[in-house]
Structure formats: C-alpha cells, structure tokens
Amino acid sequence: MTALERLADLAGGMMLDTARVTAVTRLPGEFVRVELAADAFGKATWVPGAKLQFRPRRGTLSLRTYTPVRWDAGRGVTELLGFTHGDGPAARWLRQVADGDACEVFGPRKSIDLRDPAGPVVFVGDESSVALACALRTVTADVAHVFEARDPAGLSEVLAGLGLDAQVAEKTADRAEVLRLARSAAGPATLVVTGDAATVHAVRRDSRTWPRVPREVQGKAYWAAGRTGLD
Numbered sequence: 001m002t003a004l005e006r007l008a009d010l011a012g013g014m015m016l017d018t019a020r021v022t023a024v025t026r027l028p029g030e031f032v033r034v035e036l037a038a039d040a041f042g043k044a045t046w047v048p049g050a051k052l053q054f055r056p057r058r059g060t061l062s063l064r065t066y067t068p069v070r071w072d073a074g075r076g077v078t079e080l081l082g083f084t085h086g087d088g089p090a091a092r093w094l095r096q097v098a099d100g101d102a103c104e105v106f107g108p109r110k111s112i113d114l115r116d117p118a119g120p121v122v123f124v125g126d127e128s129s130v131a132l133a134c135a136l137r138t139v140t141a142d143v144a145h146v147f148e149a150r151d152p153a154g155l156s157e158v159l160a161g162l163g164l165d166a167q168v169a170e171k172t173a174d175r176a177e178v179l180r181l182a183r184s185a186a187g188p189a190t191l192v193v194t195g196d197a198a199t200v201h202a203v204r205r206d207s208r209t210w211p212r213v214p215r216e217v218q219g220k221a222y223w224a225a226g227r228t229g230l231d
Ligand SMILES: Cc1cc2nc3c(=O)[nH]c(=O)nc-3n(C[C@H](O)[C@H](O)[C@H](O)COP(=O)(O)OP(=O)(O)OC[C@H]3O[C@@H](n4cnc5c(N)ncnc54)[C@H](O)[C@@H]3O)c2cc1C
Pocket: 051, 064, 065, 066, 067, 068, 081, 082, 083, 084, 085, 086, 087, 088, 089, 090, 091, 092, 111, 127, 128, 129, 130, 131, 132, 220, 221, 222, 223, 224, 225, 226, 227, 228, 229, 230, 231
C-alpha cells in the first residue's frame, strides 16, 4: 500500500461511517438489493430522495452515490437498489457483495427532496432511478412512471416484481419515445426526472412546452456518458 493510499484510508476512517451488509438479493436485469445496518443510521434524518454514498475501494477517497429505498431509523437499517452497469468500482462491489461484509458510507445527504410533491407526479428515469421510484412510493401513490432502458422488457420485469406500474421506452439517441410518453402522462403538477444527464436535460427542456407545464420540477443527473461517479 502506498503512502497516498494509507492517507486516503486515514481520512476515510475519520469521514466515513462503517455499516454492515445484512442482506443481499440479486434481481433480474443486473439489479442488486443491499440492506445495510449501522448505529449512525439510527441518528440520521432521512428525506425520501436523499443520497447515501459509499466507498467501493479502500486506498482511495472516491465515493459512489446511491438512493436509499427506505429508512428504518429505529433499527438503524436502510436499503439500496443498485444497477450494475459496466465495470466501474461500484458495479464491481455490488456484484461481489455478500451478507456480513463491511461497507463505508457517507450520508444520508440532501439530493432530490420528495417530501411534499405538489399534486400528481410524473416520474421519468432509467435503471439508476428505480430506487428513487421506490422511495417516492413511501410518500405518494399518485405517480405516472416513465422509464427509458436499453432492455425495456428486462426493466419492465424488474419494475413489475417491485410492484411499480410503468411505461418503459427503449433508449434511443433522440429520446423521442421517452419524451412522448412523459408528455402524454396525465396532468402533472410535479415532474421528477433523474438518470442519464442527457435525458434529464432533454425532458426538462421539453416539459416547458407540455400542454400542462409542471408547477414544480426536480431533476438530477445520476450519471453521464464518459464521466464517473457523479454526486
Ligand atoms: C444522487 C444520485 C443517486 C443515485 N442513486 C442510484 C441508485 O439508487 N441506484 C443506481 O443504480 N444508481 C444510482 N446512481 C447512479 C450511480 O451513482 C452511477 O451509475 C455510478 O456512476 C455507478 O458507479 P460505478 O463505479 O459503477 O461506475 P463509474 O465508475 O462511475 O462509471 C463507469 C462508466 O459507466 C458509465 N455509467 C455509470 N452509470 C451508468 C448507468 N446507470 N448506465 C449506463 N452507463 C453508466 C459511466 O458514464 C462511465 O463511463 C445515483 C447517482 C446520483 C448522483
């Protein structure tokens, strides 16, 4: 281990809380549910839509960001739902994680705030947004879900398994289908849009021309082509 890696571990030890993996469930479509327990979770205040970061590799301070699906402060337990795209450090960690492993975490911290959406919600996202859709379900059932995916049938199966009713568009360069589905979702008052940075940008821009312009927009890029570890 180099001096720099030792320094990163020292700083990590001061900055990060240690959680324990208490359950791992592998879902179809390369999704993994990970339940985490930590004393620190009992003292935290969870806002649905908040983010939790973890360090997938020791010897570095590089963190990866996920969305708690639920938060049980009484038991000090939360749950993440990760999509394991590609070969990044978080995807690799999620593929090999096992019950009983340690996990260094930072948060929860503010990101999307789902506490009090104004009226019906149109939720637009992709594979990385499924956890956020589950978190939104803890707040309201008045949601029209629109997803884009490289494998629409695969994602539809995962969403059905989670009890989420959704329309799923195939991901294309022009984003025509996801924009059409989002526009046609009935009378939104709030738009929540996350996932691919390019889609978040396109949906936000398009929503200004919808027959009923959303009163409130909450948007956040969860990943971007050619970039790693967006926060
Ligand atoms: C606030 C916030 C909340 C998030 N919540 C979740 C969540 O609950 N569940 C979840 O699965 N993800 C979530 N993400 C997205 C997740 O943090 C990223 O996908 C992250 O880049 C994964 O890290 P990695 O180490 O696997 O890949 P990285 O090393 O970051 O990236 C490797 C390569 O993969 C590409 N890439 C990364 N993610 C994707 C993707 N989803 N699809 C296609 N290409 C991708 C990158 O552009 C890069 O080229 C969230 C992101 C943010 C900012």
